[in-house]
Amino acid sequence: MKRGEFSDKRGQVTIFIIIAIIIVSLVLLIYSFYPQIKSTLTGQEKNPSEYIQTCIEEDISDAVDTLSLQGGSISPENTVLYNNSNIEYLCYTTEYYRNCMIQQPLLKRHIETEIKEEISDEVDACFSAMKESYEKKGYTVKLKSGDKKVQLLPNRIISTFNYSLSLTKGESVEDYDSFNVILNNNLYELVAIAGSIINWEATYGDADVTTYMTYYPELKAEKKLISSGNKVYVITERETGNRFQFASRSQVWPAGYPTSLII
Amino acid sequence: MERGKTLILSIVVLLVLTGVASATVCCEKTTGGAWCQNAESESDCATGINPVTGAEYRTVETLCDLTGSDFCKLGTCIDDEEGACSSTAYLICTAAKGTWKDAAEADVEQCQLGCCLIGSQASFITETRCLNVMSILYPNVNIEYKSSINNELVCLASANLEDEGACVYTSESIVTCAFETKEECQTRAKNSAYSDVSFHKDYLCTAEDLKTNCAKTKETACDDSYNVRFVDSCGNFANIYDSSVDDSYWTTVQSPDCSDGEGNKDSATCGDCDYISGSMCKETETGDTVDYGNYICNDLDCNSYTGSYNGSDTGYATGTDYPRHGETWCASDSLTSDKDAPGATYYRLACYNGEVTPEACDSTRQKVCSEAIIDETSDFREANCVTNIWQDCTFQNTSEDCLDTSLRDCVWLDKTEYNGYYFTENGLKNETSSTYEGMCVPLYKPGFSSTDDSTTDNCGYSSSICYVKMEKGLTDKAWECLNEWSNNNCSCIDDADGNYDGGVTWAKSLNPICTQLGDCGVKNNSNNFEGYYTDYSDLIILTNRSGDENATA
Numbered sequence: 141m142k143r144g145e146f147s148d149k150r151g152q153v154t155i156f157i158i159i160a161i162i163i164v165s166l167v168l169l170i171y172s173f174y175p176q177i178k179s180t181l182t183g184q185e186k187n188p189s190e191y192i193q194t195c196i197e198e199d200i201s202d203a204v205d206t207l208s209l210q211g212g213s214i215s216p217e218n219t220v221l222y223n224n225s226n227i228e229y230l231c232y233t234t235e236y237y238r239n240c241m242i243q244q245p246l247l248k249r250h251i252e253t254e255i256k257e258e259i260s261d262e263v264d265a266c267f268s269a270m271k272e273s274y275e276k277k278g279y280t281v282k283l284k285s286g287d288k289k290v291q292l293l294p295n296r297i298i299s300t301f302n303y304s305l306s307l308t309k310g311e312s313v314e315d316y317d318s319f320n321v322i323l324n325n326n327l328y329e330l331v332a333i334a335g336s337i338i339n340w341e342a343t344y345g346d347a348d349v350t351t352y353m354t355y356y357p358e359l360k361a362e363k364k365l366i367s368s369g370n371k372v373y374v375i376t377e378r379e380t381g382n383r384f385q386f387a388s389r390s391q392v393w394p395a396g397y398p399t400s401l402i403i
Numbered sequence: 404m405e406r407g408k409t410l411i412l413s414i415v416v417l418l419v420l421t422g423v424a425s426a427t428v429c430c431e432k433t434t435g436g437a438w439c440q441n442a443e444s445e446s447d448c449a450t451g452i453n454p455v456t457g458a459e460y461r462t463v464e465t466l467c468d469l470t471g472s473d474f475c476k477l478g479t480c481i482d483d484e485e486g487a488c489s490s491t492a493y494l495i496c497t498a499a500k501g502t503w504k505d506a507a508e509a510d511v512e513q514c515q516l517g518c519c520l521i522g523s524q525a526s527f528i529t530e531t532r533c534l535n536v537m538s539i540l541y542p543n544v545n546i547e548y549k550s551s552i553n554n555e556l557v558c559l560a561s562a563n564l565e566d567e568g569a570c571v572y573t574s575e576s577i578v579t580c581a582f583e584t585k586e587e588c589q590t591r592a593k594n595s596a597y598s599d600v601s602f603h604k605d606y607l608c609t610a611e612d613l614k615t616n617c618a619k620t621k622e623t624a625c626d627d628s629y630n631v632r633f634v635d636s637c638g639n640f641a642n643i644y645d646s647s648v649d650d651s652y653w654t655t656v657q658s659p660d661c662s663d664g665e666g667n668k669d670s671a672t673c674g675d676c677d678y679i680s681g682s683m684c685k686e687t688e689t690g691d692t693v694d695y696g697n698y699i700c701n702d703l704d705c706n707s708y709t710g711s712y713n714g715s716d717t718g719y720a721t722g723t724d725y726p727r728h729g730e731t732w733c734a735s736d737s738l739t740s741d742k743d744a745p746g747a748t749y750y751r752l753a754c755y756n757g758e759v760t761p762e763a764c765d766s767t768r769q770k771v772c773s774e775a776i777i778d779e780t781s782d783f784r785e786a787n788c789v790t791n792i793w794q795d796c797t798f799q800n801t802s803e804d805c806l807d808t809s810l811r812d813c814v815w816l817d818k819t820e821y822n823g824y825y826f827t828e829n830g831l832k833n834e835t836s837s838t839y840e841g842m843c844v845p846l847y848k849p850g851f852s853s854t855d856d857s858t859t860d861n862c863g864y865s866s867s868i869c870y871v872k873m874e875k876g877l878t879d880k881a882w883e884c885l886n887e888w889s890n891n892n893c894s895c896i897d898d899a900d901g902n903y904d905g906g907v908t909w910a911k912s913l914n915p916i917c918t919q920l921g922d923c924g925v926k927n928n929s930n931n932f933e934g935y936y937t938d939y940s941d942l943i944i945l946t947n948r949s950g951d952e953n954a955t956a
Contacts, residue, residue, distance in 0.1 A: 218436035232437045234447075235426065241439050241467075242491040245480040246499040294540055339489055346788070349762070350731060353755045357629060357678050360755070365763035378756065393769035393790060395852040396861040396921070 345391030486531025580608035623696030631674025644674025681728030793845030
């Protein structure tokens with residue numbers, strides 16, 4: 141081997157390493173600043189509705205995930221621990237032999253309120269950030285906050301924010317008086333089944349989950365016995381894996397002869 | 404139902420007999436956070452301000468059922484927006500912003516169900532739900548409510564099945580087609596983007612006479628009823644998949660004529676699935692074979708399950724004997740032959756969508772699993788967790804009462820097989836003069852809580868006292884039992900060879916009775932660990948002639 145050949149190869153290796161470092165750095169830069177780069181390159185910018193949808197969607201999703209595993213409440217109170225989740229009793233009795241008392245009779249409305257309250261601060265923050273963003277782009281922004289509403293509907297959750305927004309730049313004026321954020325989710329269907337199970341527990345003491353699987357092929361319904369009489373119902377949509385779980389304590393029979401009628 | 408009524412009466416009697424503590428106050432909210440609950444004392448009730456009412460949490464010295472209609476009285480809570488009703492207390496309902504009625508649900512007008520006709524569908528729901536909710540959910544559909552129809556089956560049968568067929572139209576100079584309802588087609592006709600719109604009832608878009616650009620394909624897809632359907636080149640559903648059909652199957656709406664076993668499970672030729680029979684449309688996976696398309700009536704039976712299954716001779720599911728979709732059966736987690744061993748739990752297992760899910764009945768066997776074959780031909784099983792009514796078994800003195808399955812779950816033990824023993828209020832006795840003929844014990848031996856005194860209390864029914872007259876002279880070191888004394892029970896303190904053993908042999912002889920009552924006596928637990936005697940020191944208690952304990956003579 142000639143000395144010159146060895147030296148050339150070492151030089152090539154060095155060049156390759158430098159090129160590799162440059163490519164990796166570029167990829168990292170593009171990955172980090174992709175949205176801004178895309179916006180600059182395409183000249184597109186999000187309209188206010190898209191901005192709010194992007195800004196708040198994840199918070200709504202997080203709130204839905206949290207309360208779905210906790211019986212419909214963000215901060216559940218009367219709970220049982222199951223799979224590291226504190227799950228709220230939606231129907232409960234302290235006594236033996238008796239059917240439970242429904243604790244959340246208007247479950248759907250309760251969940252809508254819970255989601256609304258959980259995202260409320262974030263919604264305000266998103267609108268403020270959007271205002272600031274447009275102001276930086278030279279717009280004159282008038283923003284007036286309004287009421288917020290969350291609706292569980294079949295296959296979707298619609299969050300409506302009645303905020304009025306006016307964007308002015310030169311002669312151009314854009315007015316918005318309502319913003320809708322839609323999350324594709326089947327919580328409505330799961331909550332409807334949960335309501336039916338709760339009514340069954342309150343009326344007869346112990347719901348049969350196989351009935352629901354017979355009527356709703358797309359659902360899996362499970363009843364988990366936590367301790368004597370304490371049950372957790374888990375309703376899962378087979379295709380998406382979305383689930384809603386809640387606890388119930390109804391018509392409990394004590395171990396042995398009872399020394400007290402109350403636990 | 405009859406058994407239920409008697410059972411409640413029996414429980415009340417039992418509770419009186421056992422003198423249990425009961426609720427004395429009704430808490431608006433308990434310290435644990437539950438609303439409207441009975442409690443033993445005020446200390447169980449929450450204090451502070453109710454954030455909803457702004458008033459202090461209340462405690463009333465009576466049962467919640469007896470409180471007034473401004474507190475925890477049970478009534479019907481109505482969701483005015485959703486038209487849903489549920490039975491709950493006034494305070495809970497009003498806190499949730501519901502409308503509360505002091506009446507049972509069946510007596511509340513707003514909760515009465517009627518027939519809601521939503522387009523071509525029918526649903527048996529309340530009027531509010533029909534007119535308010537359904538109009539939001541289905542804004543472009545005609546909705547009609549018929550309160551006169553108060554039977555769900557009649558309601559479902561009265562659904563206005565709308566005409567369906569091929570809606571032919573011209574769009575961008577192309578004659579194309581959509582398979583839809585007549586109403587949808589009429590709506591399309593009003594759209595200026597389409598021209599020459601015509602509806603052809605019961606025709607498929609692929610009918611040659613219609614001369615559209617929609618052609619038959621070999622593609623399939625799942626429809627809303629989980630059947631496999633052919634799809635035409637325009638993306639319209641055609642008839643249910645049947646690989647044996649000719650071109651005429653692509654002309655008009657037809658029912659499939661194919662059949663390839665129960666529910667057409669995993670059929671390569673037929674897409675007429677049946678969820679109840681155990682099949683449902685699903686995209687094909689590796690190993691699935693279909694003549695056309697990528698969808699199949701997936702077999703929902705639990706054929707890969709190998710666990711406990713009573714439908715198999717071996718007690719476990721095999722490649723040929725496995726649970727069918729919708730089947731439920733019983734199992735126990737006991738590793739011994741005794742399904743009622745301490746720690747054992749009965750389970751109800753269910754097979755749905757190819758998956759077996761367990762449901763524990765009760766960790767102390769207050770509920771046990773009951774199974775029956777509901778279809779002898781197919782050996783199809785159905786199981787349920789049912790209440791184990793063992794509580795009053797030991798109070799039954801005749802085999803007739805003991806074995807009355809409408810009232811209790813007990814088994815009769817003839818006293819001849821158990822040394823003449825029978826239960827009394829003071830424990831086991833075996834006096835020959837007694838008219839008792841045996842013992843009534845639980846059929847499913849219950850478990851007792853390890854965290855309280857229930858084991859001692861419940862096993863106490865099989866305790867027994869054997870009085871033995873002993874003699875010791877002034878200079879003697881040991882007590883002596885003399886058999887020559889009439890009715891003396893020296894056998895209670897002697898072993899089989901007549902040697903003094905402190906009552907151990909006698910106590911062990913009663914173990915077979917003791918173990919019948921539940922988690923009592925010495926027996927293997929559910930993990931098959933052997934039980935053992937811990938201490939014999941308290942078997943012998945010295946008394947005086949009057950039977951007083953701790954006597955020295």
